[in-house]
Amino acid sequence: MKPLIELNDVSYSYNGEEDFVLKDIDLNIEPGEFVAIVGHNGSGKSTLAKLLNGLLLPSKGEVKVGGLSTTSQEELWQIRQQVGMVFQSPDNQLVANIVEEDVAFGPENLGLPSEEIKARVKEALALVGMKDFARHAPHKLSGGQKQRVAIAGIIAMRPDCLVFDEPTAMLDPVGRKEVIKTVEDLNKNEGLSVVYITHFMNEVVNADRILVFEEGEIVLSGSPKDVFTKVDEIKELSLDVPQVTELAYHLQNSGLDIDSDIFTVNRLVEAICSLK
Amino acid sequence: MLNDIMLGQYLDRDSIVHSLDPRIKILLVILFIIVLFISKTLLGYAVLGGFIIISTLIAKIEFKYILKSLKPLLFIISLTLIIHLFLTKGGEVIWEWKFLSIEEKGLNLGLFMAARLIFLITFTSLLTLTTSPLELTDGLEKLLNPFKRFGVPAHELAMMMTIALRFIPTLLEESEKILKAQKARGADFESGNLIQKAKSLIPLLVPLFVSAFRRADDLALAMEARCYRGGEGRTRMNELHLSRADYLIGGATAIFLIFVAILI
Numbered sequence A: 001m002k003p004l005i006e007l008n009d010v011s012y013s014y015n016g017e018e019d020f021v022l023k024d025i026d027l028n029i030e031p032g033e034f035v036a037i038v039g040h041n042g043s044g045k046s047t048l049a050k051l052l053n054g055l056l057l058p059s060k061g062e063v064k065v066g067g068l069s070t071t072s073q074e075e076l077w078q079i080r081q082q083v084g085m086v087f088q089s090p091d092n093q094l095v096a097n098i099v100e101e102d103v104a105f106g107p108e109n110l111g112l113p114s115e116e117i118k119a120r121v122k123e124a125l126a127l128v129g130m131k132d133f134a135r136h137a138p139h140k141l142s143g144g145q146k147q148r149v150a151i152a153g154i155i156a157m158r159p160d161c162l163v164f165d166e167p168t169a170m171l172d173p174v175g176r177k178e179v180i181k182t183v184e185d186l187n188k189n190e191g192l193s194v195v196y197i198t199h200f201m202n203e204v205v206n207a208d209r210i211l212v213f214e215e216g217e218i219v220l221s222g223s224p225k226d227v228f229t230k231v232d233e234i235k236e237l238s239l240d241v242p243q244v245t246e247l248a249y250h251l252q253n254s255g256l257d258i259d260s261d262i263f264t265v266n267r268l269v270e271a272i273c274s275l276k
Numbered sequence B: 001m002l003n004d005i006m007l008g009q010y011l012d013r014d015s016i017v018h019s020l021d022p023r024i025k026i027l028l029v030i031l032f033i034i035v036l037f038i039s040k041t042l043l044g045y046a047v048l049g050g051f052i053i054i055s056t057l058i059a060k061i062e063f064k065y066i067l068k069s070l071k072p073l074l075f076i077i078s079l080t081l082i083i084h085l086f087l088t089k090g091g092e093v094i095w096e097w098k099f100l101s102i103e104e105k106g107l108n109l110g111l112f113m114a115a116r117l118i119f120l121i122t123f124t125s126l127l128t129l130t131t132s133p134l135e136l137t138d139g140l141e142k143l144l145n146p147f148k149r150f151g152v153p154a155h156e157l158a159m160m161m162t163i164a165l166r167f168i169p170t171l172l173e174e175s176e177k178i179l180k181a182q183k184a185r186g187a188d189f190e191s192g193n194l195i196q197k198a199k200s201l202i203p204l205l206v207p208l209f210v211s212a213f214r215r216a217d218d219l220a221l222a223m224e225a226r227c228y229r230g231g232e233g234r235t236r237m238n239e240l241h242l243s244r245a246d247y248l249i250g251g252a253t254a255i256f257l258i259f260v261a262i263l264i
Helices: A045-052 A076-082 A098-109 A115-129 A145-156 A173-189 A226-229 A231-236 A243-252 A265-273 B022-038 B042-058 B064-085 B103-132 B133-150 B154-184 B194-201 B202-226 B242-262
Strands: A005-012 A022-029 A033-038 A060-065 A082-087 A161-167 A193-200 A209-214 A218-220 B093-097 B102-103
Touching: A005 A045, A005 A115, A022 A045, A022 A060, A022 A218, A033 A045, A045 A060, A045 A082, A045 A161, A045 A193, A076 A082, A076 B093, A082 A145, A082 B154, A082 B202, A098 A145, A145 A161, A145 A265, A173 A193, A209 A226, A218 A226, A226 B064, A231 A243, A243 A265, B022 B042, B022 B103, B022 B133, B022 B242, B042 B103, B042 B242, B064 B102, B064 B103, B093 B103, B103 B133, B133 B154, B154 B202, B194 B202
Parallel strands: A033 A193, A033 A209, A082 A161, A161 A193
Antiparallel strands: A005 A022, A005 A060, A209 A218, B093 B102
16 A cells, blocks of 8 residues: 655754754655654654644655655645644644634635535534534633644544644643543544654554654654563663553563563553462 | 633624624624714614614613623713813803803713713624624624725734634733742732833733744644635635525614614
């Protein structure tokens, strides 16, 4: 199958300086794939996100979405429709003062007929579980709810891929859970590709692929199992593996017969209980 | 404290006035204001006053809300009345005390001016009470559309209003947060004279502005990511449609108002 998004030798520097934020990134994102990008502040992961829908254009190399290059002005809007983006701050990405109107903002920009917009808004709000809040004012919602409205606003444009740029960084634990569940559901049930940027490892245990960024380069990549079992390497990058995984790793190191590819509390409980 | 400020004063009711197209309502308010300034007779004012009362009843708005809207302007209304009472001379002397006197013309003019202001405020507040801010912006955008060719940025103005409405509560919340944070650091917002008080607002305003610009930056990015490229080629989810009822009610009311202006 043809990849949905292709990055060929992409480098990027702000202000055209020599100091590259991203260095020769080669990356394909397949339809329906859940790719997690993990890294520090300043590791270049947010820059990568903005390259995916042409908000930034690569200094070197090429970004292609569905075969279209982000550098072509005419196709830019089609690319942005295909690759929707959810940002960090839930407050700063909602445009209208009624939830429903905000979700309609994207489809309105696409110039769709009013009946079609109404249908899409309804559908999108139902998908993120915010159907009952259609007539509410965004500032009265919780952070997690606002972020789900923002996601609905993107889904209503019927994209093929959703890019999340640290969507949970400003949320409380409850909101965080809501958003992660919504993202996973959209990936699984609607078959949308997801590029999920975060610095919380435990949010991406269900990803298909994890890429660890450091200084603009991919330093580790693979399935959650591959990545999380390299506990020492990840610690060296001063990132954290999920707590349970770390515990399992330490238990294993102290001689217990426990797998190190454990990402959930339940699995760890099972593993410990089955110890002889 | 800041949260008490109501955003617009829209009251959701199920009435003919509410369902009237916002464009018609805006135009009727403009016509009403013109008629108000043309009309000079007592009968004319009585009819206009009655018109406001009937409109309020049809709109199912309680009178206390209408009266509430007068409150902030009570001072100006009474000032107008007092100035006219004492300073406009002519006609019979009604009342006299030392150097102060009220004459007939002053009383008449004062009462008329006060009534004019009261009618003006109550009728325009009836517009904002029965029309949601969103409808109002849509209506204004549509009304300004024909002036686009003269360089009036109708869509941009409407978009700015929408965004302003969206961010007022957010920024209010934020200013409250900053206020608390600065107080916790020992900032004093209460004491001193007016100039000192104004100066003490600087540590509130600077962070607020900085964050507002950051928000604007973020929002612009988010809007672009959602394919926003100006008003060109943009459609609306809720298009405004002028129904036959809109034409009928709007037309009838307009004829009535013009009739008042010409005959009474």
